[in-house]
Amino acid sequence: MLGMVTRAALACLMLAGVLMAPARADDTLDKIKQRGSIVVGVKNDYKPWGFVDPSGKIVGMEIDLAQDIATKLGVKLELIPVTGANRMEFLTQGRIDLILATMGDTPERRKVVGMIEPNYYAGATNVLAPKSAGLKQWSDLKGRKVCAVQGAYYNRRVSQLYGPELVVFPAVPEAMSALQGGNCVGFLFDDTLIVSTLSAGDPKWADYEMPLASEDPQAWAMGVKLDDLNGPLGEFLKKLSVDWHKTGTLVELEKKWGIKSSPFLQEMHDKYKGS
Amino acid sequence: MEGIADFFRWLNDARGINLSIFYDALDRSRFLEGLWTTVWLSLICTVLSLVIGIVGAWLQGARFGAVRGLVQGYIQFFRNTPPLVQLFFFYFAIGNQLPHVIDEHGMLVPPISNIGWAILSLSLFAGAFNIEIFRSGIEAVPRAMVEAAESLGYSRLGVFWHVLLPLAFRISLPALNNNLVNLVKTTTLAYAIAVPELLYAAAQIWSEVLNVREMMNVLLVTYVALIAVLVAGMSRWERALRIPGYNP
Numbered sequence: 001m002l003g004m005v006t007r008a009a010l011a012c013l014m015l016a017g018v019l020m021a022p023a024r025a026d027d028t029l030d031k032i033k034q035r036g037s038i039v040v041g042v043k044n045d046y047k048p049w050g051f052v053d054p055s056g057k058i059v060g061m062e063i064d065l066a067q068d069i070a071t072k073l074g075v076k077l078e079l080i081p082v083t084g085a086n087r088m089e090f091l092t093q094g095r096i097d098l099i100l101a102t103m104g105d106t107p108e109r110r111k112v113v114g115m116i117e118p119n120y121y122a123g124a125t126n127v128l129a130p131k132s133a134g135l136k137q138w139s140d141l142k143g144r145k146v147c148a149v150q151g152a153y154y155n156r157r158v159s160q161l162y163g164p165e166l167v168v169f170p171a172v173p174e175a176m177s178a179l180q181g182g183n184c185v186g187f188l189f190d191d192t193l194i195v196s197t198l199s200a201g202d203p204k205w206a207d208y209e210m211p212l213a214s215e216d217p218q219a220w221a222m223g224v225k226l227d228d229l230n231g232p233l234g235e236f237l238k239k240l241s242v243d244w245h246k247t248g249t250l251v252e253l254e255k256k257w258g259i260k261s262s263p264f265l266q267e268m269h270d271k272y273k274g275s
Numbered sequence: 276m277e278g279i280a281d282f283f284r285w286l287n288d289a290r291g292i293n294l295s296i297f298y299d300a301l302d303r304s305r306f307l308e309g310l311w312t313t314v315w316l317s318l319i320c321t322v323l324s325l326v327i328g329i330v331g332a333w334l335q336g337a338r339f340g341a342v343r344g345l346v347q348g349y350i351q352f353f354r355n356t357p358p359l360v361q362l363f364f365f366y367f368a369i370g371n372q373l374p375h376v377i378d379e380h381g382m383l384v385p386p387i388s389n390i391g392w393a394i395l396s397l398s399l400f401a402g403a404f405n406i407e408i409f410r411s412g413i414e415a416v417p418r419a420m421v422e423a424a425e426s427l428g429y430s431r432l433g434v435f436w437h438v439l440l441p442l443a444f445r446i447s448l449p450a451l452n453n454n455l456v457n458l459v460k461t462t463t464l465a466y467a468i469a470v471p472e473l474l475y476a477a478a479q480i481w482s483e484v485l486n487v488r489e490m491m492n493v494l495l496v497t498y499v500a501l502i503a504v505l506v507a508g509m510s511r512w513e514r515a516l517r518i519p520g521y522n523p
Contacts, residue, residue, distance in 0.1 A: 007503075085482040112485050133382060144380065147469075151482035160301065167389070167469040168479060174367075178469070181371035182384045 028097050028225060029232040037075050040066040041082035041096035045172040048196060048257040049102050050081075061257045062100045065120065068249070069098070072240060083171060084151020088112050091223060097233070099223035102190070104153040106218070114229025116237045118272075119219035120250060122264035125154040126214045128179065128194045128205075129186035135211040138162045147175040147184040154216060158188055180204065186211075195260040219264070246272040293486035296493065302480050309476025310497065316393065316472055317459045317505075323398035324458060328405025332443075333435050335410055346406065353403035359464045361400060365392045366468040393465035401458040408450045412443030445516050452509045456502055473497060 032038045042062055043050035050060040058079050070077035082090055082101050090096045091113055104123075105115045127146065129135050141164040148155050148168045159166050167184050169175040179187045187194075191214040198205055222241070228234050244250045245268040254261055283297035296306040334346045353361065370392060375383040387395070416439055424438040463474040474494065481490040 085478060088485060089487050108483075108485060130382075133380075150478055153483075155479070156301075156483045168475070169469050170467065174467075177367055177371070181367070182375055182382065183370075183389065185380070185382060 027231060027233075028228045029236065032073065032075055032097055032233070035075075037078045038066075038070050038073060038098065039078045039080055039096045040069070041080050041087050041090050041099045041101050042066060043083075043101045044081040045083075046102050046193065048259060049193075050100075061253045061259065062102070064253055064256075065244070066098075066100050068244075069100075069237070069240065073236075084149060085170070087151075088223070091225060094225075097224070098237075103220055103223055104218040105221040106153050109153075109223075112226070113223035114226045114234055115221035115223060116229075116234065116241055117221065118238075118241050118245060118268060119221045119264075120241055120244060121220040122217055122262060123190040123192045123220065124214035124217045125158065125188065126191040126194055126210050126212050127186035127188050128197065128208055129211055131207050131209050133185045133211075135186060138212055138215065141186070144186075145184040146186050146188050147179050148188040149175050152188070153218060154188065157216060164188075192259055192262060196258055199258070199260070217264070242272060245269055248273075292489060293484060294489050294493065295480060295484045295486060299484075302484065305471075305476045305479060306473075306493075309471055309473040312471055312476075313459075313462055313473040313501070316390075316397075316462050316465065316470070317501075319394055320397045320401060320458055320462065321455055323394070324401035324405050324455075327398060327402025328409050329440065331402065331406035332409035332413060333432075333440075335406065336413070336431075336435070349399075350403045350406055353400050354407070358397065358400045358461050359467060361396050362393065362464055362468055365396045389465075389468045390470050393462075393468065393470045397458065397461060397465070400461065401454060404454045404457075405451065408447045408454060409440075409443055411450065412445075412447035413439055415446045416442045445518065445521075448509070448513045448516070452506065452513075455509065456505060459502055459505060460498070 042058060042060075044052050044058050046060070048060050049062045050058060053059045058081065063079065066079065067077055080090070080096050082096070082099070084101075084103075087096075087099050087101050087103065088109065091099050099113065102121075102123075103109070105119055109115070127135065127141070135141070138158075139162055141158075141162045144164055145167050146158075146164040148166050149172055150168050150170055155166060155168065158164065166188070167178065169178060175187055178184060191210065194210045198208065198210060222237055224234055224237065245265075248269055250265050251261070251269050254265060280298040283294050287293040287295075287298075295302040297303065331346050331349070334342050337343055337346075356364075366389060370385045370387060373386050376386050378384045420438055420442070421434055424434045429437065462472055465472050466475040466478065469475065477490045477494050481487045
């Protein structure tokens with residue numbers, strides 16, 4: 001009995017030694033140019049920002065942006081699918097050079113990754129729910145099962161404010177499948193994505209709606225390592241992002257991918273157009 | 276209590292080691308609920324899998340070939356497929372096809388929740404192994420014992436319950452320990468169908484607070500401790516059941 005406890009304690013001690021060993025980054029832009037390719041972490045389950053097309057290729061609005069970055073740098077584009085739960089780890093570990101994966105720009109995250117400004121998109125929070133659920137306001141979610149996806153920034157806020165029982169899945173397809181199976185009353189998600197899901201005309205979603213008022217507008221940002229934020233890569237991306245707004249690239253891409261036009265992009269376009 | 280919270284808050288600010296479960300009320304309650312879910316999920320699955328193991332081992336000795344075949348089919352199905360695939364299969368393939376029932380909000384919901392499927396699937400998975408473990412124990416009991424019991428007038432069930440099982444159980448215990456330790460670890464798979472157990476709670480916390488490395492350590496330490504308790508209990512049981520002088 002005592003031996004067991006001692007051994008368990010020893011195992012714990014060994015683990016404690018593994019805590020905390022921050023990784024250092026050299027200049028990432030140099031590495032990208034040497035390598036001849038930029039490795040970008042993107043979503044592959046987030047239509048239409050990053051998703052798999054019938055031929056198996058990852059496509060979407062964010063992939064177009066990533067391609068633009070690679071073209072401007074004169075290097076090849078390499079895509080690595082990431083999820084909300086692992087993208088920042090992938091970046092700090094150096095498995096990817098850049099996050100371009102529907103990442104909300106929050107103060108908490110700014111401690112871990114460098115957020116490129118100006119932000120390239122902004123969404124807000126809403127739920128996708130069957131019409132029969134009859135949801136009217138956010139407080140209707142209290143105590144009800146609500147599907148969600150792991151790592152989304154709004155999970156915490158919504159669960160603290162409205163007290164739903166969140167049923168959180170690793171990725172979007174599982175969550176949507178659970179919603180369709182009636183396992184939850186709604187699916188907590190970005191409003192723009194809900195709109196594009198509903199407007200795509202898939203009969204699967206014919207009896208679903210976006211019943212609540214969108215809340216908590218949140219800007220999305222590209223993420224680089226903290227060391228790169230004010231380095232050559234960060235500066236390059238900041239300039240490029242201004243360009244995207246100025247020339248209307250983002251507004252066009254939004255149209256191309258059938259996303260409901262967001263007031264944020266129009267505002268930014270008008271702001272930078274004159275400059 | 277406040278002193279502990281202050282210490283961990285300081286640890287985060289000064290050293291960058293963010294153990295939010297010790298100072299953030301939401302994270303702490305999520306973690307503790309996760310721990311509790313893992314504990315009772317493991318307990319229920321352990322008991323159910325033992326029942327399945329005992330009944331299954333008894334049915335393996337049944338006179339009807341059909342019954343033996345059925346048990347064999349069950350073992351093959353659950354032993355030869357990955358437990359994660361089983362969970363997905365039950366939850367997404369079968370669960371959504373079953374006739375839905377109306378819940379208290381008037382919504383049509385599947386009759387079995389994700390937790391229900393996790394209990395069912397994990398118990399059946401571990402139960403399949405337990406049957407084989409008990410069979411190995413039963414086969415190790417000398418044939419002469421059974422014949423002696425039969426000649427004393429025991430029924431088939433009587434032989435199984437009073438003679439075979441008590442001896443076989445003792446022989447099987449080391450292998451059974453292994454399987455139960457595995458079962459406790461396999462409960463983490465329920466995470467994939469959003470059962471709020473320990474791994475799920477930890478993943479929630481680290482994807483929001485961004486303390487992946489810290490939570491990975493917390494998880495490992497917690498599971499080491501959990502399993503140490505289980506193993507200590509099982510060894511005690513093994514000693515308590517020992518028959519002095521009986522060495523099969």
